[in-house]
Amino acid sequence: MNTTNATYRFINNTSFVMGNRKNAGKTTFMNWALNQIRKVEAPAFATIGIDGESHDQIDGRDKPSIKTEPGDVFITSYPMLRKSSGLFKVEKAFQIKTPLGQLVVAKTLRSGTVELVGPEYNEQLKHLIDFIRQELNYRSIIIDGAASRLTPVSAIANSGFYYVVNIDRRNMKKALEQMQLLSVSAGFEMASQDDNAFVIEGALTPGKLSSIPRNCQTVVINDLTAIFLNYEQLQHLQKRVIIKVINRPILKGYVAVLKDIAQEAFSQLYMSKGIRTELILNPYVHQ
Structure with a gap:
């Protein structure tokens, strides 16, 4: 993937960064994506809930910092602005309270690192992103998503998501099946x-499969986040019925961070599984 393609894939888009597990590399990819946008214009960025902290609040591991440069706009809370090494202008304070303080939209005046704090509810996220788009006129937005929550993608119009997958030899089979499942699910037709x-x-869920009538030809679910089947179970269901969705989040690509696996070998295996979603391998070498 050359630099031009890497840069312009994020311009004039709202892109969520999701992952297959904690510490998959979402924050690292987010920093890389923000640097791509900065080659053209200042980005806006946010998170779902609490993220960007220097230590994971669950397991205590060090986490990459979110870097911000002059002109950037982002969502956080007042206490996190005071903690930061940067200098900021508060564009607007919102009546949204979190355990880490009231949410604000801030603009960076002097570069630094920042801990992001975001809203808990999808409706609140939409309200904040609408302000950034409509009032501040920022069009290239990156949102750091939770490891397993894809539902916020549907809340933001014309958005999509990248799925970061941390892969080693021990989890490669499971990861590939997960990627197959998600790619198939992302292609379901919209219901009418x-x-x-x-x-x-x-x-x-597997328990609901028996409730589907035998003469049923079409099953409708809300979106791909409603699927709690494994790939084999989904394949078996597709032989019986057509699956359609009410909402259709756009899967923009997989970001595979490989450990002790050759890129060429993994690419061939990926293609052999019939997965047609774009694959981005170890992108950080293209800084």
């Missing part, structure tokens, strides 16, 4: 009112 379908409320 004309569909004579069986609607599944909430999660599509």
